[in-house]
Amino acid sequence: MTQTKRQNRIAMKYPWNDRAGKPSVIKIAALAVAFLPLLWIAASYKTNILGPRPITQAIHETGDWAIRFFLVSLTISPLRAITRWSKLILVRRILGLTALAYALLHFSLYIVDQNFNLSRVATEIWLRIYLLIGFVTLLGLVALGVTSTDAMIRRMGKNWNRLHRLAYPLAALGILHFFMQSKADVTEPTLMAGLLLALLAYRVAKVWDFDIAAVPTLIAIAVIAAFGTVLIEYAWFAVATRIPPSRVLLANLSFSHSIRPTWWVLMACLIPAFWAAIRPMIGNDGRKINPLSAK
Structure with missing residues (x-):
């Protein structure tokens, strides 16, 4: 052996x-x-x-x-x-x-x-x-x-x-x-759907040969995922409940009661962009990773 x-x-x-x-x-x-x-x-x-x-x-x-x-x-x-x-x-x-x-x-x-x-x-x-x-x-x-x-x-x-x-x-x-x-309380599933959208956007960016560690790419992924989260939440309430979906859209613009999933998705997805922005200032170990080898 x-x-x-x-x-x-x-x-x-x-x-x-x-x-x-x-x-x-x-x-x-x-x-x-x-x-x-x-x-x-x-x-x-x-x-x-x-x-x-x-x-x-x-x-x-x-x-x-x-x-x-x-x-x-x-x-x-x-x-x-x-x-x-x-x-x-x-x-x-x-x-x-x-x-x-x-x-x-x-x-x-x-x-x-x-x-x-x-x-x-x-x-x-x-x-x-x-x-x-x-x-x-x-x-x-x-x-x-x-x-x-x-x-x-x-x-x-x-x-x-x-x-x-x-x-x-x-x-x-x-x-x-x-x-x-x-059913009606879909805050967490909406949040998960938005994060999954971000992961899918990342894979698309990789397939299209974008620099997936670049700040502009990561910001674009964050914005796309956040906007997609709003659409998913709107579509769910429009199709599956009797709650007016327009109220959902307005709720995303109000912070008086809670922070809606789209904003959590945006903040979570901007963290990698922030890291990519400050990484050159703090340095790294110099090792390179081929992102195409990742799953």
Whole structure:
């Protein structure tokens, strides 16, 4: 067995190790963050903080965290290219598998809520479109998860890239499921949709050979994502609710009650632009990263 294979086996044995078999601070931090929501949900269940229907609330919480971790995993490649911090790539797989774990727990708790009546679960999924969308998303996440190992990457070759391009459509389906489950209060799904738009804009910019670490490109992505967030929120209220969508547009211009998702998206997307602007002043380690190698 070669030295490289031995190192890979050691790294695979302990998920907090890097490829050299040494403990990685960033991977340890990612694993700790992955468990925090689960610990909070479990503690809240034990202390009756989850309300009169704790299982139902736990279903919502685990589903929300599945989408959050999935989106965070998709941000790793753009942030790696923008910050030139190559070690970020070490946590992408951890975050993606964390999203899958919370999605599986989300579905398992739904089965518990249905008293383990699998025929009823199957019927509900077939009859309720938002449940069907969620189930399709779960199946897609399982496919991405089981093919995320180094061995599967080598075995599948180019087919691995084709399969994992489904990550963005799956994220969109997961957010749509979140919208339909949330009904009138769609603040967080709208925020997630705006962030997904930013990630898609980043990929388009990369395909069109824009400098994806340049300040003008990042500002353009932020503006596009913010404007798209307004349109998504407007479209949802226009199609899915009886609330006048014009009120939503006016709410984005008022800060008297709360800050609307579009402004959060704009601020979040401008942070990388700010970093790109100040990076020349603080210097870097000189290492270059090929953004085309990122997922």
